[in-house]
Amino acid sequence: MTMTGSVTNTTRERPRRKRIEPLKAIRAIRALIADKEDTGQVFKIIDALSGGSDEHMFNRFMASEAGRRIVSERRDLIALLNDRERLAKLPKGTLGRAYYEFMAEENLSADGLVAASEEAPRHYRDMPAEARLFRDRLRDAHDLWHVTSGYGRDGLGELCLLAFTYAQMRNRGVGFIVLVGARVTSKKSPGIGIWKAVREGYRNGKAAKWLPMADWESLLEKPLDEVRRELGILPPATYQRIEPITTARERDQGLTTRKAA
Template sequence: MAKLPPFPGTSGRRDWRTALDAIGKLMANGDDTTQVFRIMRALNVGNAARNYARLLATEQGGRIAYDRVELAPRFSDPAYVARFAPGTVGAAYRDFLAETGYSADGLVEVSKVAPSLDGMPHPYAWLGRRVRDCHDIWHVLTGYKADESLGEASLAAFSFAQVGGLGWALIASAAAAKSVRVTGTALFAKAVWEGYRNGRHARWISGEDYLQLLDEPIDVARARLGIREPVAYLRAQRELGAELASYLSAPKAVKPLPI
């Protein structure tokens, strides 16, 4: 696989001071979602170049990169989201939005921390926006709930396996480590580890054409992509109950990306 140059203007060094400050704040308040993006900016050094090269190496990747579709405006358009047939990935995403009260626009807003990739005219920045905008689609595909700490931590581990980036690994491992003390069991941590293993087993979902994927029956999509049923996650969710599964997040109507 070709090695591409780093993001212009970056030093190539990870900012552990910022990352550790942010993870401390996130573990104290899982609803402080700005910290997620601070962690990503601090630790996912070089990740964009590697994933962009990987995208170009896929069968559809050259076309996807050439088209450079911005997904957030599509996902934020009620008319676009309403068009999907029952049983499809898009219909499940529509149900997700209705149930959680989340929106693609909301994820864009919370991601605007310095330095922001929003609107930056660079292929790596576009890819970063694409990964961000598909986060809730990944919730839908994997079955990990977005309004609980357990689901977000499990998806963070899944994301680390899929796209790399130590930011995802730090979030998943910190949430899992704290869960052992808070819950008194390893159920939460086992679900997070399962998320990583399931991410390793699945096809590389970032290489998918999401505008096509949304029209696919969700069971067919999961089977084609090799997305396993999250058995340990469902057990932890059932045995821990809602309170311990969401031990870092306060109940509220709209909570983008609680960890």
């Protein structure tokens, strides 16, 4: 299909609905529990249990003027996020500068998740171009979600962000990871409010505007506090209260999070 200035619901191709594959999800969650740095397993779990959620999100995205504009302009978010020199020059306190500092502190690059996502089934390569752009944009914005939501890359922060993400996307794979992760984490750190923090992440995700439709390109130059107000993102008070405890325990146990690219 050739795109001109706009994309219509009547002419665009839709991503194929996938069947649920629970056995693949179970194998992937076991591998993830065995090696928490194996981020590729996260993509396998999400893919195995996504069902029709990807199609639903894509249709919602393309039903909006903002979504059609992003697709028609063939935006490449990863290229913008990889321009560290530009981000570093943005004023202190802006989303773009906060993102740059977050990535620099964690020794990450925007390409890190791209490499991990390549472990998911290759059928994604056969997606229609519009659906692939949407999926890639969701993946590439992951660390922007970290910065705007206030959740760090520690184990609890990743778990709470996944709860936030589940509220936004309703992907069964994400929900499955949250339930298993919260159960395991609460056993390792009982009595400090792990489930409360996870539920707060879900509520915050439900209360926020739909982030897959966010115009990140224009938001990068705005103050982070203003972006959070614009997107309706509430502060993660419970997570902020107990994060020092869980992070200290992770450090004592020698646990780490996603590898740098």
